[in-house]
Amino acid sequence: MFTNLFILVLLISFPDLPSSIKHDTETDHQAPIAFKAEINDPLNSLISWNSSIHFCQWNGITCARRHQRVIGLNLANQNLTGLILPHVENLSFLRYSPPELGSLYRLKVFAISRNNITGPVPSNFGNLSSLTRLYGGSNDLTGEIPGALGSLTRLELFAFGENRLTGLIHSTIFNLSNVLVFDLTANQIQSTLPPDIASTLPNLEFFSVGINLFTGSIPISFSNARKSRYLHVGYNRLSGEVPSFSKLNKLTVLALLGNLFDDLSFISSLSNATYLASLGMDDNNFQG
Secondary structure, three states, X not given: OHHHHHHHHOOOOOOOOOXXXXXXXXXXXXXXXXXXXXXXXXXXXXXXXXXXXXXXXXXXXXXXXXXXXXXXXXXXXOOOEEEOXXXXXXXXXXXXXXXXXXXXXXXXXXXXXXXXXXXXXXXXXXXXXXXXXXXXXXXXXXXXXXXXXXXXXXOOEEEOOOOEEEEOOOHHHHHOOOOOEEEOOOOEEOOOOOOOHHHHOXXXXXXXXXXXXXXXXXXXXXXXXXXXXXXXXXXXXXXXXXXXXXOOOOOOEEEOOOOOXXXXXXXXXXXXXXXXXXXXXXXXXXXX
């Protein structure tokens, strides 16, 4: 609940990016129609997606004021079911392609959270070069997170919590230097945290990989994650020394519970975290 609230607070509007690329707006009309044709919509959330009104007036669609091009697709919490893959298999941003979601080359926001979407996260999402927010949480997505998503250099929100994702996280994903929110809570991911994570994710404010199968330790570089407000690594298989948090004076939530930590020496470093409201340390091997 708090995770979703925190993310929603950070879902701010972004200005349209100018482009000299001419692209028939019919593509923006047909791409959502193709998506709708393969999705089960029990709440009739997509009933407005028809030719009787302009596609910029369709539920969940946001268009740029100047160019009337689709820049946002927000279908969160609509009880939709189906696969993403058939609609984005041939993504080709900035190219003239068949009317699939990928042909919406100005798309900045893609939100399908809190539905019943199944299947893998398509690797061709990595072609969505204008994307700033990618939120697929609370679905039934499976498989590994494609390393190709590491090419989304404008991404500020990366959230796939509460799915059934597995496997390792490719190093490219930890190089999304503009990311503020990184949420993979409650999956089945077996991976480790890279030692230089605070350097490769320098703008990180919200980081949650809690309730997974991570091993190894919390990187010492987290000591320099000065912008961090929320850090949740609880309920994994992490061990080793917990780093100092003396520089993280904006920290509000620190969840370490349900791991194999045994060293309490980091506690004194929290004296500067004057905004700390929640500290979870239960179910470890702490002594003393």
